Each structure stands twice: as C-alpha cells, then as structure tokens.
Amino acid sequence: MKSDFTRRAFLAGAAAAFSAPALANVPTPYDWGASPPRATREAFVEWMAKNRGEDPNYLGQRWDRLQQLLAHRDVWDEADIRAYLLTPRERFVGAENLDRAYEWHHLNIGFGVTITGPHTVARMTNTLAIQRGHKVLEIGTGSGYQSAYLSNLTPNVFSIEIIPPLAARTRALYDRLIGEGYSEYRVIRTRNADGYYGWEEHAPFDKVIVTCGIDHIPPPLLQQLTPNGIMVIPVGPPGAQHVIKATKETASDGRVSVVRSDIYGGAVVPFVPFTGGHQS
Numbered sequence: 682m683k684s685d686f687t688r689r690a691f692l693a694g695a696a697a698a699f700s701a702p703a704l705a706n707v708p709t710p711y712d713w714g715a716s717p718p719r720a721t722r723e724a725f726v727e728w729m730a731k732n733r734g735e736d737p738n739y740l741g742q743r744w745d746r747l748q749q750l751l752a753h754r755d756v757w758d759e760a761d762i763r764a765y766l767l768t769p770r771e772r773f774v775g776a777e778n779l780d781r782a783y784e785w786h787h788l789n790i791g792f793g794v795t796i797t798g799p800h801t802v803a804r805m806t807n808t809l810a811i812q813r814g815h816k817v818l819e820i821g822t823g824s825g826y827q828s829a830y831l832s833n834l835t836p837n838v839f840s841i842e843i844i845p846p847l848a849a850r851t852r853a854l855y856d857r858l859i860g861e862g863y864s865e866y867r868v869i870r871t872r873n874a875d876g877y878y879g880w881e882e883h884a885p886f887d888k889v890i891v892t893c894g895i896d897h898i899p900p901p902l903l904q905q906l907t908p909n910g911i912m913v914i915p916v917g918p919p920g921a922q923h924v925i926k927a928t929k930e931t932a933s934d935g936r937v938s939v940v941r942s943d944i945y946g947g948a949v950v951p952f953v954p955f956t957g958g959h960q961s
Contacts, residue, residue, distance in 0.1 A: 707734050707862025713813070716763045725766070734862070739771045742783040746799055749785075756803040758810070764833035765803055767865075770796075772858060773826035792847045794953060796824040797892060801924075801950065805913045808926050808944050809888040811835055816883070818905070820876035820955075821892035825851040828869045829858075831890075836868040839883055841876040843957055848873035875957035879905040886910065894922040894952035899959070903929060903939065913944065915952040922952050 709715075709732040717732075718724040726740045747765060750756045756765060771782040774796055778788045787795040806827070811817060811834040819828055822842035831838045842848035848871065855866045872880060876891075877899045884905035891902070891914035898914060906912055908931040915922035928940045 708732065711864045717766050733767070735769055736771070739769065739782060743770065746783040750800060750803050753800060755800045756807050758807055760811075760834060761803065761807040764806070764830050765799075767833045768826065768830045770799065770826055773824040773829065773854070790824045792844050794823055794844070794847065796826055802827060802830060804944060805890060805924060806830060806834075808913050809890060809911050811888055815887035816885070817888045817890065818880060818886040819890050819892065820902070822848060822851050822871055823892060825854055827890065827892060829866060832865045832868050838869045839872075839880050839886070840869060841872050841874050841880060843873070843875055845873050875959075877901065877955065877957045877959045881905060888912070889914075891915065891955070892952070893955040894919065895955035898925075898927055898939070903927075908937075915950060917949075919954055920951040921949050923947065924950050
C-alpha cells in the first residue's frame with residue numbers, strides 16, 4: 682500500500698530502521714515442481730527447514746496462519762497455497778514487527794505505508810487465478826511481499842513503486858534474498874514510477890493487482906490488460922474501499938466491456954490511497 686507522495690522526505694529516515702532476520706542460505710535450488718508436505722505441521726516445518734533453511738518458529742506460525750486462510754476461504758487453489766507456504770513473510774515485515782509477522786492485520790513498514798495482512802494478500806492473489814507463464818503487473822511494490830508471493834506462481838512479475846527510497850530499499854532486499862538462494866525472486870522486475878500509468882513497454886498483462894485504494898479504475902491499466910484479463914483493485918472513497926475483481930471481456934464483435942464483482946461481498950476494506958500525477 683502507498684502513502685501520500687509529499688510525506689516521503691519526512692519519513693525517509695524509516696529506511697534505516699528496516700532490517701530482516703539473518704537466516705541460513707537456502708540449501709536446495711528452487712524447483713517449480715517441489716511443494717512442501719501438508720499432511721502435518723511437523724512434516725511441513727521439517728521439510729521447509731531442510732530445503733529452504735528457514736527458522737522453524739516462523740514456519741510454525743506460517744502453517745498456523747494457513748489453517749486460518751483455509752477456514753476463511755481466503756485461499757483455495759493448490760498453486761496459491763504453495764505460493765503462500767513458500768514465501769517467508771518474516772523477511773518483509775521489518776525487525777520491529779517480527780513477532781507479528783503472521784498476524785491478521787496490516788503492519789507499518791515505514792514511509793507511511795504498510796504490508797497488507799496475509800488474508801487480504803491471499804484472497805486478492807487467488808482471485809486473479811494466475812497460471813504459470815501469465816504476465817502479472819503489481820501496482821505498489823511496498824514491502825515486496827506481494828511480488829515475492831507472485832514469483833511462486835509465475836516467472837513474469839512486474840512491480841511499480843512510486844516512493845523512490847522505498848523502491849530502492851525493496852529492490853535491495855530482493856537482491857539480498859537472491860544472494861541467499863531465493864532464486865525465484867530473479868523473475869521480479871521492479872520500477873520506481875507512477876503506477877497509475879502502468880508499464881506500457883511490457884504490456885499487455887494477463888493480470889493486474891493494485892494494492893492501494895482509488896475512486897476509479899485507472900484507464901491506462903485497463904488498456905494494458907489482455908482481453909479476458911483480470912484486475913483486482915480496491916475502489917472507493919478514502920478509507921472505505923471495496924476490493925473489486927474487474928474482468929476485461931471482449932465480445933465476438935470486438936466490443937470490450939468490464940465485468941465487476943466484489944470479492945468480499947460488499948464488505949468495506951480500507952486501503953492507503955493511490956497517489957501520483959493523475960491527482961493534479
């Protein structure tokens with residue numbers, strides 16, 4: 682999620698306070714065909730510690746949160762369950778939030794922005810129905826967790842962040858994690874820019890996910906969406922958005938329409954505002 686662009690300078694010092702736990706390098710090369718066992722909590726933790734080199738404490742919390750995601754129907758597809766389980770959320774929340782990494786709620790990550798809660802990330806992502814090979818555009822890189830999650834679904838991930846120091850910090854985090862063996866993050870292409878206008882040189886995109894609230898669907902993002910592509914975006918007035926699934930449908934005669942549905946059945950889900958030059 683994003684903050685007001687004008688608050689960047691005041692909050693830039695927050696970058697220095699952001700750090701992640703030092704963990705062992707990933708011992709096993711990434712394998713798209715490999716998935717951790719789900720028979721028991723113990724089996725999952727053991728497999729992940731052996732193959733991913735991650736802390737059993739956080740792995741246990743990740744497993745426990747998955748049970749809640751499943752119970753609330755926030756994740757349902759096997760590929761998305763795998764993506765959730767393989768993404769170490771604790772590496773993206775910041776040192777001050779390590780003990781809250783797998784809590785339900787969003788968490789502050791500096792610069793006036795947050796990392797979205799795991800339930801919302803899971804539901805928005807699963808709603809996109811991403812298939813291997815799809816090109817996915819994320820608007821609002823933020824902490825980097827969402828793109829890391831996406832990199833376990835497709836090797837074509839593009840992410841835009843408007844706040845320069847946050848974009849630089851998250852890119853550096855990806856590079857550090859790649860150095861530790863999280864080679865799947867090599868597929869994440871990042872850019873510091875105004876996400877309202879998308880990323881035209883890499884369009885069209887099969888799926889678009891927007892992680893900040895706006896009162897309309899940006900026309901450039903619709904234009905860069907493939908026929909029958911899907912966008913998930915929080916739409917509504919400040920602090921009172923509805924998370925919309927917008928499907929770009931093309932009729933046999935070539936006419937294009939946008940079919941909308943509310944992925945939370947009408948419930949309000951507040952997001953930090955979408956900012957940028959379109960507001961001028």
